[in-house]
Amino acid sequence: MVLTVAASQFTVGWTNDLLDADRDATVGRTDKPLASGALGRRTVAVAAAVAAIATVALALTTNPAAAFCAIVALVSALLYDWPLKSTAVSVLPYAISFGALPAFVVLALPGAPAPPAWLVAAAALLGAGAHFANVLPDFADDARTGVRGLPHRLGPAGSRAAAVGLLIAATVTLVLGPPGPPTGVGLAAVVAAVVIFILAWHLGRADERAGARPVAAFRAVLLVALIDVVLLVTSGRLV
Structure with missing residues (x-):
């Protein structure tokens, strides 16, 4: 469970920084390695893809119901990164991904009831x-x-x-x-x-x-x- 959540956070965070690199550079975000040029975009893209694959693989080591919740949380968060961040429904991915997280944790416990x-x-x-x-x-x-x-x-x-x-x-x-x-x-x-x-x-x-x-x-x-x-x-x- 811990590794699944960690991998999903890496995926979403790296993808967000990749998509926002130009915006971050425009506003002078020197704390962002991509915006400052300290890190290459290809490197981050590969890392995000590997983390996404790891998220799914790790989630599937629990059980199908729990894995489904983990994957829903990941996909929803990525949809916030693009294209929903700049829309009137930008709050929905946050609600869906946060709601799916405890469902994943509960369902992953052996013999646990439905969340x-x-x-x-x-x-x-x-x-x-x-x-x-x-x-x-x-x-x-x-x-x-x-x-x-x-x-x-x-x-x-x-x-x-x-x-x-x-x-x-x-x-x-x-x-x-x-x-x-x-x-x-x-x-x-x-x-x-x-x-x-x-x-x-x-x-x-x-x-x-x-x-x-x-x-x-x-x-x-x-x-x-x-x-x-x-x-x-x-x-x-x-x-």
Whole structure:
């Protein structure tokens, strides 16, 4: 499972950098080896292809149902890289790929039941929220290079609102989804997520007024995602 997910991440990341090399060069992304010329495109293309083949091969070592979920997640993520990144449905690959990930993990476990709907829904909400927050620091660069996904159409304020709503919904789903009453830890996690996003909202507005890259929302997403992972692991309940 670990190797499958790692290989899929290599595939998607390298493919994304390959497709965005010209855009990254245009906006001066010196942290990108392809944009700076430190790495050849053919090398990255071959590496991405090998990683894609490895993803499928590794996934098939589990079982057909789990492998199907892993392949769906990979194909969906690659469709985001091209051509959906600049469309009004750019959020769909994030929701599909994130939702398929826990389904793959659960199905790959020997004798495990089918993944519960709340688990897949929470992961999909987390992925959709991450998409809106992930774009926030890059609005200016994306405008220069013609990227117009759903977050760009909603604008910074709309994207912040979407990210906050979706990620809080993911946290609530993880708290209320498992059988039994919500725990005190779960309720505290919901409160913490709300407080984190209130702070991130105000910090993001301050960044915009100062002309700085609005990274507060993205950092908030990482923190709430960590909270959600802890909720999932500590719940220990799937059905």
